Amino acid sequence: MTNAQFHDTKLIWNYHQMGHTPRHCSAAIGLGSHDLGVATTAAGLYRAGHFPVVVFSGGNSPTTRARFPCGEAVHYREHALSLGVPDEVILVESKAANTGQNIAFSRELLADAGVTVDSLLLISKPYMERRSYATCRKLWPEVEVVCASEPLELEDYIKSIGDEKLVVDMLVGDLQRVVEYPKLGFAVEQVVPGDVYDAYERLVCAGFDSRLVAL
Known part of the structure; x- marks a missing residue:
């Protein structure tokens, strides 16, 4: 280059980064991908008291199958557990194949778990903040969305x-x-x-x- x-x-x-300041939200969603830093960031934000429950969302894709053979969300959960996040605060959504499904399926899972959501901490790869924000605003417009990602240059x-x-x-x-x-x-x-x-x-x-x- x-x-x-x-x-x-x-x-x-x-441009891709929204520049939001993390704060306490009703719930968090860790968007599945090849990047285990999403789960690392979720663990840190949980320890900082920013959410009481997190959904790790993501199945398999051609780009992640070799790295995460059990599915993105499953490996995210295992990593978060290794970093001290209690199992009881983690929900696993293991079917989503794109960002829209990440949001839609996580919303259903949170509703089924009885979690009322008026604000959402959306945790993604650093360059995916804006797209995940735009997707969530379309599919779940009534919630306030706060974006977060691993703080890397x-x-x-x-x-x-x-x-x-x-x-x-x-x-x-x-x-x-x-x-x-x-x-x-x-x-x-x-x-x-x-x-x-x-x-x-x-x-x-x-x-x-x-x-x-x-x-």
């Missing part, structure tokens, strides 16, 4: 994943979804600054496109 491409990636990275996140191109591809793919999914009814619209969109187009033209979806 050139210096210019890193600058473009950093613009998109910063882009350089540190790339090191933690160990694949620079993959990280850039994922950031680019999530921005495409932020732009396009509202048109499909999957999320609420988000304003994308011109410099961020220009950075996106340059990175796509440079070949950082493996995580784009066909529309």
Whole structure:
């Protein structure tokens, strides 16, 4: 990645993060992915007293099956338990295959558990905050949404994943979804600054496109 491409990636990275300050919420949802940092962050936020119950949501996908053979939510739960989160505060939703299902299925699970939710701490990968926020606002508009993720700089996140191109591809793919999914009814619209969109187009033209979806 050139210096210019890193600058473009950093613009998109910063845009994806909502900049919310974690606070106490009725419940939390840890969105399943390849990134165990979501469960690590959930454990820290639980210890800080920010929620009384957490749903770990996620089944298997082609990109996580090898890493989490029992399903994303199951491995998140095991990791959170190892970090001292009590089993009784964890709910596991192991069928969701996309972010919309993460939200919808977790909402059902919380309702079945008798949890009244008026505010929600949404825990995701760092570059997925904005898309998860937009999705939740569409599917669960009556709750207040607070976004959280592992507090890493882009350089540190790339090191933690160990694949620079993959990280850039994922950031680019999530921005495409932020732009396009509202048109499909999957999320609420988000304003994308011109410099961020220009950075996106340059990175796509440079070949950082493996995580784009066909529309």
